[in-house]
Amino acid sequence: MEIPYTISTRPDTGLWNAKIGIWLFLASEVMLFGGLFSAYIFLRIDAPPGMWPHGLLNVPVGTMNTAILIISSVTVVLAWASLKMRKYNAYWWYMLATISCGIIFLVVKLGYEWPQKFDHFGIYIKTEALGKYEQYLGNAYAAEKGLPPRLEITGHLHNRAALNDPNIKEYEVALDPLNADPTNAEMDRPHFWPRPATEKIATIEKEDVQYATMFEPRHSAYFASYFTITGLHGLHVLGGVLVFIYMWLPVSKRLYQRNPEHLANRVEVSGLFWHFVDLIWIFVFPLFYLL
Amino acid sequence: MDTSTSVGTHHEPHAHDAAHEHHELGFWRKYIFSTDHKVIGIQYGLCGLSFLFLGFCLMMLMRWQLAYPGQALPVIGKWLPHIFGPGIADGKMTPDFYNSLGAMHGTIMIFAGVVPLAFAAFGNFVVPLQIGAPDMTFPKVNAASFWAFAVGGVIMLVSFFVPGGPAKSGWTSYTPLAVISDTGPGHNPVFNGQTLWLIGFIFLITSSLLGAVNFITTIIQLRAKGLTWMRLPFFVWAQFVTAFLLLLAFPPLEAAIIMQLMDRVAHTSFFMPAGLVLNGAPAYLSGGGSPLLWQHLFWFLGHPEVYVLILPAFGIVAEILANNSRKPLWGYKSLVFSVLVIGFLSFIVWAHHMWLTGMGSAVSAFFQTTTLLISIPSVIILSAFFISLWGGSIRFNVPMLFTIAFLPMFGIGGLTGIPLAFNSADLYLHDTYYVIAHFHYIVAPGTIFGLFAGVYFWFPKATGRKMSEFWGKVHFWPTLICMNAIFLPMFLQGMAGMHRRWYDGGQGWNVANDHTVWGLTGFEWNKPISWAAWIMGLAQIPFIINFFWSIKHGEKVNDNPWEATTLEWTAPSPPPHGNFVTTPIAYRGPYEYSLPGRERDYTMQNEPVEPAERTRRKPPAELVHA
């Protein structure tokens, strides 16, 4: 039993089935990421001044990842075009390039960016104790210059045991450049190249701490949104990569030999999904890394 | 396996094709992991009916607590603790257990009962047959959709047996309660009721999304030759719009569920505000989140969801009405237009579930306006149904009994929603039993009656046998009476001020005991309502027995026992793999009953149009029988 219009187009709609199917699915994905973006918007708008951080993410790495995804979008459409031109070898290489770009993206994100974050530490200081740590926060300077208040001390946590041991009463933090030198005009705004943590150690009493965790999802609304959206996006990248791998393995050559147009359609449909994933990233990148 | 542009036909039962091994399918591929829409439809149907029954049992347990709060359940009270644990020690419900029953009753009825039955089961089985298609456009995706539903349903069931019991924060899972519920000592960080509810939900949503994609593509692409959009049975239109609602409204809830999962498991603060104090101590969270955000994202689905619950029933009712009044539906174009408008408007009315959240007058005015607007197409549809009866030659078989009962029941449900559309009236009625009565009138003697009608109606197509008319009537009359006995007094309870989700049924609250309504206090009304519910439970037994018995022993019937006109009745009963012996072509509209000058009082859609019959609108030349 053959399902009609799997490959050929239905005359009155001009479309074959999977094309409609994938666009419907992408419409639902627009609503899915739309829901997440709306959460981002409201959490950000409602964040009190100083509670939405800037410059915490690695911009050069993010830019490189963006470029990698864009290149993979180009290679996947060239893979599809090769199939349409019945050049299987070219298709195979372009598909391999796409898969590789996808894997590199994931490795960079999950193997480098995220662990880097998990290794970083941040302390929100209680409102009443802000004055005590002025040397690290520089709020007077910030107020003078019209910058948002600084409510957080960040850096590398030296005494990790302090996280879980209630007997240890303070955190020893190797400060980030902003907290090491808060009145330096260079620190007013994020820089393109990430600034490494300094050697300057600060001791922060636990009783002055409002909330302190590593840079995990629970650290702040910002990181919650960042990890959730990039995590879901990453799952979509992974899904796309797995589908592409299936279409690149020898089983695809067999389908190509039986019916090349069928394979071309499958690649087109997966490619549409992949472009959508790229499209989401095009918005995620500035919203989290740059703004 | 090159392309083909026409439906494959099976003339020789033993014709073999190397690529089509379906003749040789083993038991598992044929009945369990099938990709045939009819098998999948039946799988959804059986699971949906089972979950409906489970949800009904949960309600019957709740009704005991409401009528006799604090008392041990008779008979079954002894062994319930063995199944459900300390929540019902000695057969007496704890408040948490009652809340669990409430949350799971709602969740299971809606997402594991009605949606799979109304949309997936009936849609899967009937729609391809009604449009003359051999199957859905994506059979494997269809199977995946069912299995995702099955996994989600199993997870929901498993949640009953974990320490702490199942979810207990309402089917609406409002934060921050839903985030802190089932946490702390004695609860597993992941295998607790509330978290499992969230995970199960993700599978249920995935199932609906996959199904929606399939339905929409199938209806667009696989309509038979001659079956234009305005010749589609109304049931297909209803399923088409329902699929769009599921497709576009579910994902924001999926996003919100992911965020609530993050809140519970990763301790983020998407929905947890700053400064929250839990058990006397400040919560150690980053804060900065918003409970209102959850409500917006939830109800963005929540409202289209209720239209998902009713539209398939509208579709079923339309088919049975036309068939059993032996005349075309009145106002087909209005019906189609109305269902499209309902679908569109349903996306922009959601905040009427949030009147008490402190919204300002401008945005409230907007949502009140759209909410009232959406009642108009609903009334048009109901009116068209009523008018369709006028002048008809009505046959009172069991499907028609349920269908006719649907009309005033849905009318009551719909009309009682109007006061709730005003934020001023809702100030009083919000969270009272009035709301429960309103929506149950629509879903219970509304949708579920439509679904019962559909089961009795399409049973012969699926099995080749009819269900017993006598036992169908034994099922119908007590159910109808009990439905009203249960839900009509609830309006009174609600207007008297009785609240929803009171685990003691109002026994400890003045407003439920101070004054009487029609002779009984609000709390006292719980007793007759509960008894009506239990009697209604008994009334379902004939249905269950009739259903299973008739599969093997029901009266054997021909392919078109109801003398209906739509394409599914041209297929054999039950239809074989591929559905049609010869590819159908549609020559006429779907409800050509009682055409003048004809012997039979029905003319099927695939009967060619005689030249003498031609009306003002000329059919395309090639479709005219020479």
Add this chain to the structure above:
Amino acid sequence: MNNPPDISQDSKEYEEYAHGIRKHVRGYLMVGATLLVFTGVTVALSYVHFGTQKANIAVAMLVATFKAGLVAAIFMHLAAEKRLIYRVLIFTGFFVLGLFWLTFFAWYDYPIFR
């Protein structure tokens, strides 16, 4: 991109069709290069200050929308797609904007000054 006609590898029609695809390949490469350039532009512009934070966000979103538009129109073939797809996407766009705008509206229209 138009839907492919139902053709085999041997006919002349096919050769013309394949040639048509070949012309588009150049277009894909140009769009790809444009996207890379505009990624750089996005990063650079983020270090320019347009007055308020809102303005910065608006500029970044404008560039992102332009890039997304190119991906959608050229890579996803939307520029030459069928009406049905447009209709589905327009309704989706309407509903997602409705979600954003109405939630925003509900959020900020309240009777008590916060």
